[in-house]
Amino acid sequence: MSEDAVERYKRLVESIKNCTKCPLHLSRKNSVPGEGPLNADIMVVGEAPGRSEDEQGRPFVGAAGKLLDRLLKEAGLERGKVYITNVVKCRPPNNRDPKPEEITACLPYLLEQVRLVKPKVIIAVGRIAGSTLYKAAGLKWGGVRRERGKAVKARLAGIDVVIVSTYHPAAALYNPQLKEDLESDFKGHIRKAVEDALKGRAPKTLEDFIPLGPEPGGPKVGSRGYVEAGGEGEGSGGKGQGKA
Ligand code: URA
Numbered sequence: 006m007s008e009d010a011v012e013r014y015k016r017l018v019e020s021i022k023n024c025t026k027c028p029l030h031l032s033r034k035n036s037v038p039g040e041g042p043l044n045a046d047i048m049v050v051g052e053a054p055g056r057s058e059d060e061q062g063r064p065f066v067g068a069a070g071k072l073l074d075r076l077l078k079e080a081g082l083e084r085g086k087v088y089i090t091n092v093v094k095c096r097p098p099n100n101r102d103p104k105p106e107e108i109t110a111c112l113p114y115l116l117e118q119v120r121l122v123k124p125k126v127i128i129a130v131g132r133i134a135g136s137t138l139y140k141a142a143g144l145k146w147g148g149v150r151r152e153r154g155k156a157v158k159a160r161l162a163g164i165d166v167v168i169v170s171t172y173h174p175a176a177a178l179y180n181p182q183l184k185e186d187l188e189s190d191f192k193g194h195i196r197k198a199v200e201d202a203l204k205g206r207a208p209k210t211l212e213d214f215i216p217l218g219p220e221p222g223g224p225k226v227g228s229r230g231y232v233e234a235g236g237e238g239e240g241s242g243g244k245g246q247g248k249a
């Protein structure tokens with residue numbers, strides 16, 4: 006992490022703290038920029054701060070955060086080693102979904118975080134995180150149920166990353182089936198993507214990102230088994246790809 010990057014990061018945090026670019030600033034107690042090592046290989050992106058996060062100015066510190074911490078362990082990760090943030094940095098009233106225009110207003114902050122941290126893997130938790138990241142990378146989002154299980158190559162803010170998606174931990178708090186699915190995702194495709202990245206097996210150069218085929222219409226599988234997101238036609242569910 007160069008000094009320049011640290012300076013840029015500090016400026017970014019200040020901008021987020023003082024931001025008035027969308028109406029969410031009106032009801033927040035604290036904006037929640039994110040936290041974690043700036044040289045993290047893994048980034049977690051959630052939806053938006055909830056009540057506890059708004060009070061403390063820190064991401065994922067409430068009940069969903071406790072579950073996230075446990076899930077990260079299933080993937081062989083420690084919370085302290087990943088960079089954690091959200092799509093929008095201020096709490097929507099009553100935890101409603103962030104509106105498209107709020108996401109658009111806030112997205113430059115997330116993209117700058119990606120540029121500075123340069124993660125190898127981004128774990129998108131929930132529909133809002135997954136759909137926003139895919140869209141920002143020019144990929145077609147097929148819904149959490151279709152996208153979970155995939156490790157998707159993406160170029161985001163000029164950075165080559167692998168995006169893995171799953172459900173949101175908050176949704177699983179009162180839904181045992183979802184919680185089981187989340188656990189199997191963190192033990193399965195997420196853990197694998199993380200291990201590949203940390204072994205240096207994740208695609209790193211532009212050539213690594215040129216899909217090698219196979220057929221038009223189906224999910225394009227690169228040389229290392231990474232799936233292209235949003236392939237047109239029936240194959241785009243990517244069945245079996247990376248599933249545990
Ligand atoms: N849910 C989120 O999406 N983010 C948080 O930081 C906390 C709960």
Ligand code: SF4
Pocket residue numbers: 021024025026027028029030036093094095107110111
């Ligand atoms: Fe600014 Fe994002 Fe907060 Fe909206 S949600 S006020 S864009 S920091």
